[in-house]
Amino acid sequence: MDSTFATAANDLAVMTHNLLRVSDALRFSQQAYRHRSRVTERERYHIEGEYFRIREEYGQAIERYNLLLQLYPDDYAAINNLAYTYIYTRQYAESKVHAAQLMEIQPDSWYALQLMGLASGGLGEY
Secondary structure, eight states, X not given: XXXXXXXXXXHHHHHHHHTTOHHHHHHHHHHHHHTGXXXXXXXXXXXXXXXXXXXXXXXXXXXXXXXXXXHOXXXXXHHHHHHHHHHHTTOHHHHHHHHHHHHHHOTTOHHHHHHHHHHHXXXXXX
8 A cells, every 4th residue: 555665565575585476576675675764774774684685685685684683683583584694695604603593582483493404404414
């Protein structure tokens, strides 16, 4: 209903990206990025991180997530997205550090366990 609602567009970008609907994810991500000045600083960093992650500009995504975590160190979604971005870039040790953080915050989270498994596997720690 509101084409300038950046947070909603970002959520749609994430969901469609998770469903491997890349062209939709790119479109929603672009929409969110274009209207990111209308959201809080925290939301803006999330939008920027996703924008670059979906475009496979991983260095930029890592930078945005790290900036976000400097301001909000317990932001579960940012830690999760950063850990996945490190998996994409084969930086498994970094991913494992963040997966461990997630496990501390939410020990029963299957996301955290999945990330720990991916990072550990990438390091050959079966």
